[in-house]
Amino acid sequence: MPDPAPLFDHQAITQRIERLANLIRENHPDGNLALVGIHSRGVPLAERLYALLKPHFPDLELGRVDISLYRDDLGNLATIPKLIGSDIPFDLDDKNVILCDEVTYTGRTTRAAIEELLDYGRPAKVEIAAFIDRDGREFPIHAAYIGEHLDILPHQRVQVRFTEVDGEDAVYIQDHDIRRPS
Ligand SMILES: O=P(O)(O)OC[C@H]1O[C@H](OP(=O)(O)OP(=O)(O)O)[C@H](O)[C@@H]1O
Numbered sequence: 001m002p003d004p005a006p007l008f009d010h011q012a013i014t015q016r017i018e019r020l021a022n023l024i025r026e027n028h029p030d031g032n033l034a035l036v037g038i039h040s041r042g043v044p045l046a047e048r049l050y051a052l053l054k055p056h057f058p059d060l061e062l063g064r065v066d067i068s069l070y071r072d073d074l075g076n077l078a079t080i081p082k083l084i085g086s087d088i089p090f091d092l093d094d095k096n097v098i099l100c101d102e103v104t105y106t107g108r109t110t111r112a113a114i115e116e117l118l119d120y121g122r123p124a125k126v127e128i129a130a131f132i133d134r135d136g137r138e139f140p141i142h143a144a145y146i147g148e149h150l151d152i153l154p155h156q157r158v159q160v161r162f163t164e165v166d167g168e169d170a171v172y173i174q175d176h177d178i179r180r181p182s
């Protein structure tokens with residue numbers, strides 16, 4: 001069960017996603033952009049950014065990657081959420097791709113997503129948009145667009161919940177990461 005008091009509510013989440021969209025606009029005045037959400041909560045993030053950016057970039061594309069088969073912990077297949085499959089319904093070649101995820105932590109998910117992406121083509125550039133960025137990188141991964149950096153302890157876990165997946169918009173800090181050995 002998440003803690004009862006969220007760190008961010010719907011309004012705080014919306015403001016941060018709007019800021020991410022503005023940063024992307026400033027950095028890409030010429031467009032040629034594709035937003036690709038990492039399953040699962042990176043997908044609603046990409047969709048919300050798409051809704052904000054599409055009026056400014058008519059050629060904006062939207063896709064999704066499911067990195068389940070690319071993870072470096074495949075020995076744990078039973079713990080991996082069900083395979084949804086990737087969906088890149090456009091030509092990735094020479095696009096500026098922004099990979100979207102709700103949290104970047106070790107960077108392993110992002111690394112796997114980049115690996116999967118490259119099976120679909122040769123983008124001009126790949127950048128990362130993270131709704132929440134926290135310390136603890138195990139790979140040289142850097143998010144170009146960050147909704148919020150959270151300075152939390154290694155044993156804590158940030159839980160981002162989006163209405164499309166979880167029925168509410170909220171960010172919680174949990175005191176124990178039940179997925180990691182303490
Ligand atoms: O940088 P990393 O250490 O890879 O962590 C980031 C990932 O952690 C979360 O996924 P998680 O594996 O917790 O599963 P979830 O998609 O079910 O939330 C989140 O969705 C990110 O994709």
Ligand SMILES: O=c1cc[nH]c(=O)[nH]1
Binds near residue numbers: 103104105158159
């Ligand atoms: O704190 C964390 C770390 C990885 N993934 C999450 O969703 N939260």
